[in-house]
Amino acid sequence: xxxxxxxxxxxxxxxxxxxxxxxxxxxxxxxxxxxxxxxxxxxxxxxxxxxxxxxxxxxxxxxxxxxxxxxxxxxxxxxxxxxxxxxxxxxxxxxxxxxxxxxxxxxxxxxxxxxxxxxxxxxxxxxxxxxxxxxxxxxxxxxxxxxxxxxxxxxxxxxxxxxxxxxxxxxxxxxxxxxxxxxxxxxxxx
Numbered sequence: 001x002x003x004x005x006x007x008x009x010x011x012x013x014x015x016x017x018x019x020x021x022x023x024x025x026x027x028x029x030x031x032x033x034x035x036x037x038x039x040x041x042x043x044x045x046x047x048x049x050x051x052x053x054x055x056x057x058x059x060x061x062x063x064x065x066x067x068x069x070x071x072x073x074x075x076x077x078x079x080x081x082x083x084x085x086x087x088x089x090x091x092x093x094x095x096x097x098x099x100x101x102x103x104x105x106x107x108x109x110x111x112x113x114x115x116x117x118x119x120x121x122x123x124x125x126x127x128x129x130x131x132x133x134x135x136x137x138x139x140x141x142x143x144x145x146x147x148x149x150x151x152x153x154x155x156x157x158x159x160x161x162x163x164x165x166x167x168x169x170x171x172x173x174x175x176x177x178x179x180x181x182x183x184x185x186x187x188x189x190x
Contacts, residue, residue, distance in 0.1 A: 046080040049073075057105035061113055066129055068111055069122035070148060073103040085154040087161060096170040099152030099161055107170060119174045120188075123149075127185035141185040142177065149175050 053073050060068035076084040078100040089095045090107050098107055105111070106118040114121025126148065130141035151171040152158045166172045179187040 046075070046077060049075050050078065050080075053103075053105075054109055057109035057111075060105060061109065061111035066122075066125060068105045068109075068114070068118075069126055071105050073100070076101045078103055085152065085157045087157055087164075097161065097164055097168065098170065099154055099157035101154055101157070102150060102152045104149070119170055123174045123184070124188040127188045131185060131189060138185040138189065139183055141189075142183040145184060146175065146177060 050073070053075075056071060057068060060071055078090065079088050085099055085101050087097050088100055088103075090098050090103055092108070093110060096107050098104075104122075106114065106122045111118045111121075114125065123145070126145045127138075127141055130144035131138060133144065134140035149171075151161050161169060161171065164172075175184065177184055
């Protein structure tokens with residue numbers, strides 16, 4: 001009697017083990033099918049370009065130069081949707097609309113070195129740098145900054161960017177040529 005009970009218990013354990021094995025195998029097969037589906041396979045080249053861009057921004061944030069303020073994404077399809085140079089939403093803390101060919105570090109990667117608002121911090125630091133270059137001529141400094149920081153090279157995307165409300169447009173809010181009667185660098189350098 002004791003022997004039969006032990007055989008029954010072993011059979012039950014074996015059946016439970018097989019059921020668990022089948023469930024685990026089913027889950028693994030489902031995961032494989034999901035990730036092998038061409039729709040779900042990431043475009044690693046574009047994703048790597050975005051990741052590399054963000055890593056360079058983090059390095060530039062710490063390097064003591066103005067590269068963080070000057071560097072922009074060198075692609076033209078940030079969101080990897082097959083449509084190039086469109087207006088996309090970027091940023092983790094604050095979302096801004098930007099054209100895909102000119103997504104600057106300050107729009108995407110926070111940098112304590114430039115303060116709570118890295119866009120404004122970059123505008124101020126670039127103005128200071130050009131003020132030195134142009135021997136305190138803030139008009140020339142403004143022109144220098146605006147030649148370096150542009151919203152896009154694409155006229156269609158530029159038109160879309162200009163149609164955004166001024167308070168929601170990073171270029172208008174922080175790199176506008178004039179603020180009332182002051183030019184850009186006069187506004188940031190008091």
